Amino acid sequence: MRGFRRRAEVREVEGVLEDRVEPLASEAVATCNAGGRVLCQEVVASLDIPQFDRSAMDGYALRAEETFGASAYAPTDMRVVGSAFPAQPFAGLVGPGEAIRIMTGAPVPVHVDAVVKVEDTRPGPTDDVVQICGAVSPGKNISSRGEDIRAGTTVFEPERALRPQDVAVLTALGIQEVMVYRRPRVDILVTGVELLAAGSRPEGFRIVDANSPMLEQLVLRDGGTPIGHPIATDDLDAIMTALSSCTGDAILICGGSSVGQEDHVPAAVRALGELAFHGIAMRPSSPAGVGFFGARPVFLLPGNPVSCLCAYDFFAGPSIRSLGGRPRNWTYRTRDLPLVRKLTSEIGRVDYARVRVVNDRIEPLMVSGASILSSTTRADGVVIVSADSEGYDAGDTATVHLYD
Amino acid sequence: MRGFRRRAEVREVEGVLEDRVEPLASEAVATCNAGGRVLCQEVVASLDIPQFDRSAMDGYALRAEETFGASAYAPTDMRVVGSAFPAQPFAGLVGPGEAIRIMTGAPVPVHVDAVVKVEDTRPGPTDDVVQICGAVSPGKNISSRGEDIRAGTTVFEPERALRPQDVAVLTALGIQEVMVYRRPRVDILVTGVELLAAGSRPEGFRIVDANSPMLEQLVLRDGGTPIGHPIATDDLDAIMTALSSCTGDAILICGGSSVGQEDHVPAAVRALGELAFHGIAMRPSSPAGVGFFGARPVFLLPGNPVSCLCAYDFFAGPSIRSLGGRPRNWTYRTRDLPLVRKLTSEIGRVDYARVRVVNDRIEPLMVSGASILSSTTRADGVVIVSADSEGYDAGDTATVHLYD
Structure with a gap:
């Protein structure tokens, strides 16, 4: 001893x-299990998203130029020649003076270049007519091919901890597994x-x-x-x-x-x-x-x-x-707040001081010994006093690492 | 439509x-599986922690009054009559002029009231003597019974999401299962x-x-x-x-x-x-x-x-x-930062604006449509523009909810 x-x-x-x-x-994991894991590879898109021009709205697909001048007071009538649904494109041709009903996500036919959203239309005098109550510019309400992600683009860099939406992007790209750091x-x-x-x-x-x-x-x-x-x-x-x-x-x-x-x-x-x-x-x-x-x-x-x-x-x-490929830094949330009382330490020693946060001010816990486990449950977090510091005076601002 | x-x-x-x-x-879960779960009960300690007076240091247990006056220049010799180890108390009596070796966590015998840590002692002229090089006050380096948690104390209130150290406290108290909100x-x-x-x-x-x-x-x-x-x-x-x-x-x-x-x-x-x-x-x-x-x-x-x-x-x-018994509020970390560009919205509408944080300033992402999934992966977070706001001017401070 x-x-x-x-x-x-x-x-x-x-x-x-x-x-x-x-x-x-590294190890390969299925994309559906990759949430929260850390990529050790770059991920490059091998296809466009969307993969085709698609409608961003429920409405009517038509030629934008034919809507110029249309308003609620002077709507333009268009003949409705068909419908396009998601995964069910309109098979025919859309001619001059014509439009098709189109649902969000449906492929936009060639020859048309805009979608008027349903709120900006009125039913026409007959079932096959729609009244367009506002002008749209070319491209309006169309998600064009590759607008979200273009094939060849780097979508994620290595070291990325995958968010829920990252898993969605990988899934949308048809990427079935990714290389991540082993746990x-x-x-x-x-x-x-x-x-x-x-x-x-x-x-x-x-x-x-x-x-x-x-x-x-x-x-x-x-x-x-x-x-x-x-x-x-x-x-x-x-x-x-x-x-x-x-x-x-x-x-x-x-x-x-x-x-x-x-x-x-x-x-x-x-x-x-x-x-x-x-x-x-x-x-x-x-x-x-x-x-x-x-x-x-x-x-x-x-x-x-x-x-x-x-x-x-x-x-x-x-x-x-x-x-596991993650940053070393501490993961507790931090807040910079003033101390209500002084917090003393010794030069040359790092202190892990348990504190409470009351009314946006830091209260050091009075702890008689290191063995007081309940100090870490009563505490809201810790203030680290670095080796080159003698501590903080009352009123000084310190960084608290919050346990929750 | x-x-x-x-x-x-x-x-x-x-x-x-x-x-x-x-x-x-609620449902009962074993304490070892309760990390991160939310208590729906109050937890009251049914026993003291520590359950007995225990040494907080490796050193020598003795009567504090016999160390008064001891210093490195004039050490006090004490006769070492035995040892106490964790779960192996010293069975004999410690008389005047006597001390026992004691390890951290070992029970402190009756009749002694302090522990001198080993760093403040020197070996004596013979094996059964230790020289005490500094005075200690009564109670020094002893964790007294109930000092951490006293039986009858409420250790956790309902709605507590259990931290790793909370699981330790429950375990130390011998609590085998707790009632938590069902997932x-x-x-x-x-x-x-x-x-x-x-x-x-x-x-x-x-x-x-x-x-x-x-x-x-x-x-x-x-x-x-x-x-x-x-x-x-x-x-x-x-x-x-x-x-x-x-x-x-x-x-x-x-x-x-x-x-x-x-x-x-x-x-x-x-x-x-x-x-x-x-x-x-x-x-x-x-x-x-x-x-x-x-x-x-x-x-x-x-x-x-x-x-x-x-x-x-x-x-x-x-x-x-x-x-699940948790607070409703958003769980993203937030930061209040100035905007580099204006961020416009409409009165009456709440906006979920994807932004990047670059050099401690918020850059709204230029997004052509809501369908740009990659905006949520390129973004560092979102700024919520409330219904009563038309948005922010460049230089205004906004709160960003950080995705990571």
Whole structure:
């Protein structure tokens, strides 16, 4: 049992993770399942959308020039010679003085060049006549071929996280599958003889593992697939065995990361790979660490749930997003707001301060220790105090990262 | 084929949906699956967290008063009489002049009242002696019973969407399941003979149904479970049959909502229930409508994908969120930014204007028609121009709802 000799700076740890964590390989997914996934290819349209001139309105297709001068007071009569429906074009010819009924989405015949919308017409004296009550210019109410997307156009660049409407564009283009970054598989391994599996009732001096279900949700939030493991006991062999069983693209190991007699995780990581950092100048979660098994990052998260969340947010979350081709930056919504009270920190240390937002002002929560998990549920978010800052005075503006 | 006699105001439609769409019944879910779900119960802690006084540090547990006066220059020697580990309390008594090794999370024995962290100690001349290099006050580095959560406290109010850390709190409290609002099941029904099923290649005058996969993603985003249906043809019987087969808590029916000869959806909704609105003063998606089959809302979405997205965002999305116990308000991130160009609208009409954000300024996209689906993929978001506004001048500040 000994203290940390030196604590790494948060920025230094982040820098190494930025350098060493690369997006995973790609995989093909069906377009209908691609929502929210991140493209690793450029997508080029192979056809025009629309693929033919189509009506943008319900109305009458005709020659625009024949409507010139028409008004509600002096409508122009046109003979209605047929109808066009979606996927059922008008088969005949539209001659001078003639129009066809046309529905939204129906192909526009050749020889006509505009659609008068139904609201701008009146029924004529007989069924085969329509009165046009306003002039239209050529092209009016027609979606021309390629107007939306032209064949050969790049519709999406790589790194695009696909929105619902992006899936619609891909579907409309007849693109059946796309190449996306593989979802990172993330091992979640918790250590501690005092722990009962999530779902148990606490008993005696044993507490329930609350970190696994929290980490599972965080991994899902960041686009990963969590892989659960049984709780490992606090001995070097057990931890090495458990770590060796991890097959994911990243490993979260929670607990046993400090400098107590039972903290075998750093030694296990060192024995199986590389312990790049152990002890980080931050509060909470200074006993956090980062290692690598080859290219796979290993995150040593403190067992204390607040520290675990904090270390996850700083190091694991950005890396998991990055493995999946997403930007590393924090994903919480932010607001810049004034502080009602001062928020002190120490030069050289990064603070993850839980705060409430009340009447558009930031109230730091008074928290006695890092172990107060309920501080993260009472809080509306966190203010990060950087290593070069002593904190904020009352009235200063700070950026709050909102949990919801 | 006739025009709309009157278009309802967006606000009026929203008002009716607010009044008539109620959260669904509740269901029990296992806490480990409750992340992101919305509580419909208050959660009260039935036990203290921590359940016993526990060490917050690795170090030495002792009587605080015996450290008074200790410093690095004049350390106080204490005899180490044992150790406490998590879930393995020290079984003996700690007498005067004595301390025990204690690990983070270990129970603190009676008779001692503070923990000196290991960094503030030095090994003594023999193995059973530790030198205390600094004074601690009573209670120092001890998480006392109930300090985080006290039995009887309300930890969560109803309507809470559970965060990852909330799941941790519930788990720590040994709460195995919680009552949450049931996820709304949402039918997605698309009509149109011109449509090929999503996943097809467009051919001739037939286009691919791009709305179903988009709506599926939107429903998932809003906490619902989509229910797919085959594409219905454009005739009244087929649409009534398809609508009658819907079993969800809300129905999205897309296409056939306008006033053309093939637009049988309004009649079908009227025949099977109530058509509350048809024709809304907005652009795009003025042919949208809202109906009810008993308590179940039915959303008539235009077949044009941009209009479909717009009508979904205005009416269906808030209602689906509300069915699931979530706030109705739009969920896009917003930013208030100046416009580079003017953005005109009409008094009495709500506009859903696609815009880009370039150098922290809003650029309205020049879009020739509502049917330009790629406008929603090129856009960074939308600016809503309210019915009482004629739009914005260049330089005015507007709120952009960001798609990502």
